[in-house]
Amino acid sequence: MADPEALGFEHMGLDPRLLQAVADLGWSRPTLIQEKAIPLALEGKDLLARARTGSGKTAAYAIPALQLLLHRKATGPAVEQAVRGLVLVPTKELARQARSMIQQLAAYCARDIRVADVSAAEDSASQRAVLMEKPDIVVGTPSRVLNHLQQDSLVLRDSLELLVLDEADLLFSFGFEEELKSLLCHLPRIYQAFLMSATFNEDVQALKELVLHNPVTLKLQESQLPGPDQLRQFQVVCQTEEDKFLLLYALLKLSLVRGKSLLFVNTLDRSYRLRLFLEQFSIPTCVLNGELPLCSRCHIISQFNQGFYDCVIATDAEVLGAPVKGKRRGRGSKGDRASDPEAGVARGIDFHHVSAVLNFDLPPTPEAYIHRAGRTARANNPGMVLTFVLPTEQSHLHTIEELLSGENGAPVLLPYQFRMEEIEGFRYRCRDAMRSVTKQAIREARLKEIKEELLHSERLKTYFEDNPRDLQLLRHDLPLHPAVVKPHLGHVPDYLVPPALRGLVHPHKKRKKLASKKVKKAKTQNPLRSFRHRKERCRPTAMPS
Template sequence: MTTFEELKVNKSILKGLDELGFVEPTPIQEKAIPVIRSGVDVLGIAQTGTGKTAAYLLPIFMKLVKAEGEDPRALILVPTRELSIQVGEDIAELTQYSNIRHAAIYGGIGWTKHADLVEPGIDILVATPGRLFDLYRNGVLSLKKIKTLVIDEADRMLDMGFMPQIRQLLEIIPVKRQNLLFSATFNENVEEMSHEFLDFPERIEIAPSATPAELVQQSYYKVPNSRTKLNLIRYLLQDEQTFSRVIIFVSTKENVESVFKIIKRKTEGEKRIMHSNKGQNSRVNAINAFKDGEVRILITTDVSARGIDVSMVSHVINFDLPQRYDDYVHRIGRTARANNTGEAITLIDPSEEYHLRKIEEVIRMEITEMEIPEDVEVMETSKDERQRQLREIDRQKKLEYPDFKGAFHVKKRNFSNKTSTKPSNPPKHAAKQKKHRKGRRR
């Protein structure tokens, strides 16, 4: 097994690694560090939770060596404020015995506060695209010394529509630089981005794209409706010792609030919620409290969950499935991090069975079905929810079979063919007679 010393990591960084308890490099670190050090462009594909952040940070530290000048020499672009904060914290921990300087900037707070961070001079800048251009346009930030550009979570960058800003950035920073692109999934869009962004890259892939972490035990329950989902979650969370630190993923911020109201009243332990409508301080405080063990249950959407790097998450519960199948991999990657085991539980109603099958195709494995415990009350599905499910199932069948007309279409056609004794358009003279009679009554 290769050691960090054999990878020629700086002594000051080795001291930080030792203090953090990192004994040996992960597979992505072992493969990526020597290649990045060679100076070539790199395309890194690795599951979340495998140590890919340190895989690009460590060779950057080795390249920078020490503090120098005022302008940043390495730029790390990330899609969300939470991930910016997380990468900034990783840098702070790893460089605690080095004088390398850094700043993490993101939207949600006044840009002048971040201007104060970069003004004394920094070596590494971690940024979301919007805030980066805020500082650049206001003359606070110079990018003329950038020698290394990292795009982290490239798939999410594309999903959030940041490609125009990235293209604009490439026109500003020096042409002569090293480019590093990291992603947990590799789809057609990421491939196109790599062709445009990287020059003759070295591809490093420790597992096929969209492969879940091996230490995650995956299962699912078939439930008829949302109310039964809530009953099942309440039942599972009664076991505080097993479900010690839990993230519940919900697809929309409205549903986050609804789930929180029920879970808050019916389960033990502190709970917090995170979604895009929450203020920055609230979201940061929720993550920190969850990391520190003060919060047992965190309920969140996909967008705000990037950047949650907590090593002892016991369970991820998918209250519903994500709109993008690749996000399933990101969700369950929040557990079983840093060589710990974890469990991912998914709850699906009849309209979500189609999406579960598609996810199994993406991850190339079958997910184990579990039986609903007898003590869980199975609720009757409301008429509105059943109609919603049927319409979604109709939509899915149309996607699979273009000639399928749909159950709702058939009903409408049959109704229109019924014979009616009432004329659809009464004769004009009948209307006149009715008007005449009405006038005579007056």
């Protein structure tokens, strides 16, 4: 039940055009962070706000930013068009999402407010053209914004009025510390600033000292994740690495996890190993790979949201681990050194209707667990988190549990009741599949994906027209065989299904249906029967002659 004393959007003194956009988005009441932050921001105060992932932080800064800009244009003296607002985010995907949200809120005042996203490095020339028109709000990563400032295609020293650092606790972890310090030298001495974060850590404290002036701190009294009535959290102890693969196979193949799911692992190589393993059993998945261009990653998210895939494999260890001071993320481990340093997955990306988050690898930090779990149980929808744990990782899991349990100390991660002995019949299949997924197969799977991206790239089309031999060489390169898929593994015989689940799960129901259709079609189109039938019909006409 809504709090009768809660402040509604209509009581905040917002422009009617903003209220109309809010109504179109279906927001009847502000969330807690929006209710507290918007009035303070409209008073001109600096804000340091902590609220959990999925709580509406983007709108909490976008609405007052738009209101302040609209009010200035309507009542202030006529001044030259200039960039008044700057939004810094750690990843390109978050920049794209923030720009989209701001544009939706500015739908009825699009002529007065223009927004530009400068996060994509490959669009530098077009971005410079957009920046020459002086958009009101610029969204981007610190490195891209700094690049434009250094090239003088973006000038903020005399015009900036509002600075937003979204997902502030990740900006230093992504290796943007030096860029941020250099960027601040290009800003005026006085401006209003918002720091929005899901957690308060040392990095946020450092940013607070760099950016904010006498801020109001909003540390909302709410749990970092939804309650147990909305989000169920489980742990399952697997004795070996093989047990993890076996359990995941059973959960997905027997449809014990229903709906859309996100699978998190700790390295990019692991994500491809998992995808190739599941492919052996005809379980379609896709990998959100930071090596691919932004548009391709966004296309994968869009396909997942539209239901083309029920399972996406993602990685966040290099994103949400211990802060990498002075280094750019993504250049560390051998398996992931080529990944895009501004491609983030675990937090902020809007995956729709995720029923379950499966932590196939234990999150590296408690904060990483919170951000992964924040992908499900959003907007009052139910969700589940299942974390796979090896015996050697239980002490680390205990650290995560301590953070989640808070002051009351009640256990949050409940044991997942599953009898591993009931799926022992599947073990030989899993071993067979795991043997097929070699290091060479993983390497070739990654190469194949990049090769397909090159062949279908719109940006390379002109290059290939000028260099047709390169295109022919790429097309006729040695064929890549990521892994040998054994068709029989996609079929689950009834005798292997645990007795308790027989009659409840039908892992090969569709396969039988398709097979029966083909047989039926073959019977109706027997050429011998049709030939004989025609021969008999033409005999009576031939006899009189």
